[in-house]
Amino acid sequence: MTVRTRQRGLGTRGLVALTALLALVVSGCGGPADADPPAGIEPGKDVLSALAKDDAIAALLPAEVRDAGVVRFASSVGGTPPSAYYADDNRTILGQDIDIAEGVAKVLGIRIEREVAGFEVILPALTSGKYDVGTGNFGVTEARKQTIDFVTYINDGQGFAVRADDDRLGRVDSLVQLCGLKIGTGAGTTFEATLEKEKHVCPDAGKPPYEVLSFSENAAVFLGLQQRHIDVVMSTINGLRYAADNQPNLEFLGEFKRLDVGFAFRKGSPLAPAFRAAVDKLIATGAYQAILAKWGTTDSAIPRSEISPPEHD
Known part of the structure; x- marks a missing residue:
């Protein structure tokens, strides 16, 4: 696990102590499988099984993506809910970002090929073509929109x-x-x-x-x-x-x-219209609201998805 500082204020001795303590915390972060879930979330609740492929929305995908049936995701996984985090086994990834992405994949009839990546490297990797989509609670800003397109799915x-x-x-x-x-x-x-x-x-x-x-x-x-x-x-x-x-x-x-949060794509990605339509399908079916209720984020619901809307003032 990497700790990166941008300032000297922590001090060498303090940074060493912090890094050592962090290693102990992370190494012991897995709890018993039957532990009670943290307050405000229901990580084991099924909110996706009723979803099915929507052929009309899937037709918005580029032909090569429909044929392959796979989209390459880069996901930032943090230490705590609700966005994306590791379960008690320290392998399974849970969270709001994961459920919304999996819901979109079901609507589009595709499989997500996910790679966990550092938050700060995902957007540059999208522009280079290494990944197709990025997730990590990415806020929509005018600066990011210069090189990245977003499909919004929550307001955080x-x-x-x-x-x-x-x-x-x-x-x-x-x-x-x-x-x-x-x-x-x-x-x-x-x-x-x-x-x-x-x-x-x-x-x-x-x-x-x-x-x-x-x-x-x-x-x-x-x-x-x-x-x-x-x-x-x-x-x-x-x-x-x-x-x-x-x-x-x-x-x-x-x-x-406040900032809108969305799936991140390289500028001009042909995937964006299909993802926007799929998020809107989740909203229309009630699956979206169920996902947010599961993760305790209903106050952050959006009425509809947008592609790269203006940054909030």
């Missing part, structure tokens, strides 16, 4: 969390509130991009700058927070809500910015 976005015993922050409505703090986030994410782009706000306000610590593994961010190497975490709204309900000493500070 950006939020913050802190240790519950740290009362320095309330709800975050402006990044100026973070001046002088160490912020942990995922490498290659919209969170990292937002924080780096807006770094000027603290000096502009005559305040000490905040420091961005970027990690390749989601588990490392939360571990760094609890070990006090980090003051605040910036991550997905749904992920932080879930984490606050299931991790000790963690408080979700609320939504900062």
Whole structure:
């Protein structure tokens, strides 16, 4: 497991300690098979078996894809639900992203050939043609749309969390509130991009700058927070809500910015119209709503799928 930092603020000794502790946590992350599921989700619930191929929607696929019956997926798998995570056997991948993708595959009559990949490498790999589709709770932004097309399937976005015993922050409505703090986030994410782009706000306000610590593994961010190497975490709204309900000493500070989330494709991919129609089919049949209820994310439902809509203000 790789821990990647973008700043020196953690310190060599702190990074070594954090990495060692992370290894212990990850090596022991598998629980007993009959353990109770975490609060807010029903990972064993069947929400896909009633779905069947829709020939009219499948006809939207390129002929070579219909003939092969396979689409190559690259998926980022994080440490916790609801998006995509490993089950107790440390092999099976579960989560909202997985169920929606499998539902789309059923509607299209195709098989997913999935490879787990680092979040920050998936979008470049799509543009190079290594994969056909990427999943990883990818938010739709104007910058990403320069090289990537998206087919939306949920509305999530950006939020913050802190240790519950740290009362320095309330709800975050402006990044100026973070001046002088160490912020942990995922490498290659919209969170990292937002924080780096807006770094000027603290000096502009005559305040000490905040420091961005970027990690390749989601588990490392939360571990760094609890070990006090980090003051605040910036991550997905749904992920932080879930984490606050299931991790000790963690408080979700609320939504900062909403973003549509979608399947990622190289620009101009002929797969996008078929995937959009398949997501809309899931919505029309009620399977979509059942998937979101299973993962506790019904507040993030969208009324219909879109291809690369404008970024939310």
